[in-house]
Amino acid sequence: MVNLVEENLLAVRKQMALACQASGRKKEEVKLLLATKTVPLEKLAMAIEAGETLFGENKAQELRDKFPLMQQYNQVEWHFIGHLQTNKVKYVVKYVTLIHSVDRLKLGQTLHQQLVKENKTMAILVQVNTSRESSKFGVSPESALELVEQLSQFDTLHIKGLMTIGKLNAKQDETRHCFQLLKQIQAQIIAKNFPRVEMGILSMGMSGDFEVAIEEGATIIRVGTSVFGQRYLPDEYYWNENVVQVD
Ligand SMILES: *Cc1c(COP(=O)(O)O)cnc(C)c1O
Secondary structure: OOOHHHHHHHHHHHHHHHHHHHOOOOHHHOEEEEEOOOOOHHHHHHHHHOOOOEEEEOOHHHHHHHHHHHOOOOOOEEEEOOOOOHHHHHHHHHHOOEEEEEOOHHHHHHHHHHHHHHOOOEEEEEEEOOOOOOOOOOEOHHHHHHHHHHHOOOOOEEEEEEEOOOOOOOOHHHHHHHHHHHHHHHHHHHHHOOOOEEEEEEEOOOOOOHHHHHHOOOOEEEEOHHHHOOOOOOOHHHHOOOOOOOO
16 A cells, blocks of 8 residues: 555656656756654654655754654654754754754854864755745854854864755745755855865755756755655744744
8 A cells, every 4th residue: 555655755766767868867867855843653653664765853852852763763764954953062963963953153163162062064055045034044154164164173063065945935936046046155155165075966956946946056945845745833833033933
């Protein structure tokens, strides 16, 4: 019996393959990360059964709740994709292999201090607010290069690329522009040859726009709704500083 999650996954993978084909890219160049905020464990288990291994959480608390219950699946890997408060850093570095959402120097400093304490390193992406919407986090496009340079001084941080949330509910051109901008910023950073800075990863594209993101060079797409169905909490709960409670 094919369950709904598995059925949705088949459709998403097919769309991914078509978008790769349309833009002359290899399927293997694009990873699917499943965004699991609010998603119950039963549905995560279905995704794992269907062969998925890469998951992303937005909140430290939810990650802490889910992680122990998921350890029976040892092939599963977690990334952190949400706004990261400095007081949550110590929890997050325990569980994840990549943080997509580093968007300010202070956060880099706090990460570095914690990692030094634990004698660890961490792969990170710098989140850029390419849509310039105030409801979203991320460094401004103009300041992204400078932030990368500043973060590169911390030898515990391995900068692996960039992340963005494209403009939502917008015309396709506008969303595409966000992804193109991220790609341009990536090229500018590569040209600077900062020490320890790699720019191989572009994390961009969600349920509504991942095909466009793939066409524009995404190497990780982050998909929730298309696989797990609608969430009961509005995304503002996760994205908007004014709505998110400081927990
Ligand atoms: C929720 C979320 C996603 C997935 O969004 P969908 O529209 O449900 O696919 C991707 N990235 C981030 C940062 C998210 O918070």
